[in-house]
Amino acid sequence: MPTDRRSFLGAAALLGAGAVSRAAQAAVPEAPTQASPLTQPPLEPSAGRPYNPVVTLNGWTLPFRMNNGVKEFHLVAEPVAREIAPGMVANLWGYNGQSPGPTIECVEGDRVRIFVTNKLPEHTTVHWHGLLLPNGMDGVGGLTQPQIPPGKTFVYEFTMTRSGSFMYHPHADEMVQMAMGMMGFIVVHPKDARKMKVDRDWCFLVAAYDIDPGSATPRVMTMTDFSLWTWNSRVFPGIDPLVARTGERLRIRMGNLTMTNHPMHLHGAVFEVAGTDGGWVPKSARWPEVTTDLPVGAIRAIEFNADLPGDWAFHCHKSHHTMNAMGHGVNLPVGVDQRDMLGKLRRLMPDYMPMGGAGMAEMGDPRMSMPLPDNTLPMMTGQGPYGPIEMGGMFTVLKVRDDLPRGSHADPGWYRHPPGTVAREWTGPLPASVEAPAPSMPATLDAVKPGGSGHGGHQH
Numbered sequence: 336m337p338t339d340r341r342s343f344l345g346a347a348a349l350l351g352a353g354a355v356s357r358a359a360q361a362a363v364p365e366a367p368t369q370a371s372p373l374t375q376p377p378l379e380p381s382a383g384r385p386y387n388p389v390v391t392l393n394g395w396t397l398p399f400r401m402n403n404g405v406k407e408f409h410l411v412a413e414p415v416a417r418e419i420a421p422g423m424v425a426n427l428w429g430y431n432g433q434s435p436g437p438t439i440e441c442v443e444g445d446r447v448r449i450f451v452t453n454k455l456p457e458h459t460t461v462h463w464h465g466l467l468l469p470n471g472m473d474g475v476g477g478l479t480q481p482q483i484p485p486g487k488t489f490v491y492e493f494t495m496t497r498s499g500s501f502m503y504h505p506h507a508d509e510m511v512q513m514a515m516g517m518m519g520f521i522v523v524h525p526k527d528a529r530k531m532k533v534d535r536d537w538c539f540l541v542a543a544y545d546i547d548p549g550s551a552t553p554r555v556m557t558m559t560d561f562s563l564w565t566w567n568s569r570v571f572p573g574i575d576p577l578v579a580r581t582g583e584r585l586r587i588r589m590g591n592l593t594m595t596n597h598p599m600h601l602h603g604a605v606f607e608v609a610g611t612d613g614g615w616v617p618k619s620a621r622w623p624e625v626t627t628d629l630p631v632g633a634i635r636a637i638e639f640n641a642d643l644p645g646d647w648a649f650h651c652h653k654s655h656h657t658m659n660a661m662g663h664g665v666n667l668p669v670g671v672d673q674r675d676m677l678g679k680l681r682r683l684m685p686d687y688m689p690m691g692g693a694g695m696a697e698m699g700d701p702r703m704s705m706p707l708p709d710n711t712l713p714m715m716t717g718q719g720p721y722g723p724i725e726m727g728g729m730f731t732v733l734k735v736r737d738d739l740p741r742g743s744h745a746d747p748g749w750y751r752h753p754p755g756t757v758a759r760e761w762t763g764p765l766p767a768s769v770e771a772p773a774p775s776m777p778a779t780l781d782a783v784k785p786g787g788s789g790h791g792g793h794q795h
């Protein structure tokens with residue numbers, strides 16, 4: 336019987352991404368699902384060549400089974416309920432219980448067979464972004480295969496020809512299916528475990544959702560004005576910290592499936608882009624960075640040494656991407672003294688709370704918290720050891736510690752700064768303010784307007 340199964344699977348694979356018959360269903364591997372939105376411990380390889388497994392930020396890795404030397408995986412495309420951060424759950428589409436789907440992890444040279452069951456209300460496919468594979472396995476609906484109808488299982492089979500960082504997502508009704516959260520990471524480790532070796536290796540995908548406060552389903556037609564900027568479908572303070580031990584070599588692999596770029600900025604370390612979805616970057620072609628742009632539809636794998644202990648911010652540098660559900664139509668009354676209006680407004684709206692006259696920092700203070708609609712998140716939030724962090728969206732903390740147990744991924748809590756090393760109020764004398772000397776340039780300049788009658792050729 337097992338021989339029959341194996342030979343049938345071989346035949347199914349030769350047919351390409353074809354529907355699996357009922358006889359083959361019996362041989363389809365289990366499709367584990369994940370209930371937790373928290374970062375799961377790395378999945379040590381159960382068979383095949385050894386590797387140092389990745390940690391999927393607020394995610395998990397899909398277990399595989401060996402079948403005659405082929406690594407078999409089973410993805411189930413389905414509607415999921417994803418906790419974006421404590422206090423908000425979104426109705427998304429994903430794989431195996433979560434959005435993003437589980438990370439698929441294997442080794443250069445591995446033969447893989449990936450079963451995809453469609454439990455969505457519409458057809459789908461899976462495209463393996465960045466992998467070099469036979470054209471019929473590329474997962475572009477209509478072009479390289481028929482779409483996978485609801486209720487059907489297709490099988491993809493190919494060889495992982497190169498190591499690196501890749502991703503999977505549908506190539507069928509893409510605008511809807513990616514806006515709903517269908518995506519996952521693929522990590523292919525080098526055959527030689529000594530090559531590109533790091534001590535810790537994280538991965539995540541960047542996605543944007545437009546979910547109205549009080550609702551739970553993304554508006555899939557949105558093109559630019561998203562309300563939630565997520566890493567692995569999580570926002571700060573729901574994004575777990577990245578934990579490392581001083582002296583370790585670290586890698587963070589980031590993929591962008593939003594419709595805009597993200598300048599990713601890391602404090603407390605200098606990194607190099609060591610890989611893209613095109614492969615590893617030769618050492619001679621790298622340069623030092625503290626911010627790197629993560630373009631649309633691309634992956635950047637950054638590497639650095641954790642030299643400095645501390646709690647180091649790691650975030651997108653677009654300040655609107657480190658905010659949660661914003662009302663972009665709100666007028667920010669910086670510089671407006673609202674005190675004299677207060678009496679008049681309170682007569683109309685007894686609960687009216689004037690905010691923003693001195694900036695918006697007070698919105699990060701939980702004592703100033705206003706009632707929010709159900710199932711939404713404060714725009715600026717998070718409490719640190721010294722007060723409100725006033726962030727949201729694409730923000731987390733790299734926690735580097737001298738005393739972290741080797742291999743531990745547990746959150747060590749806030750950094751304890753050595754005495755005398757924290758910025759503090761200056762209580763000594765201050766110099767009297769002096770006026771800067773006036774510039775020596777003439778106060779007025781005679782400007783000559785270009786153009787005029789001599790430029791008859793220009794029509795405006």
Ligand SMILES: [Cu+2]
Pocket residue numbers: 564596597598651652653656729
């Ligand atoms: Cu961004």
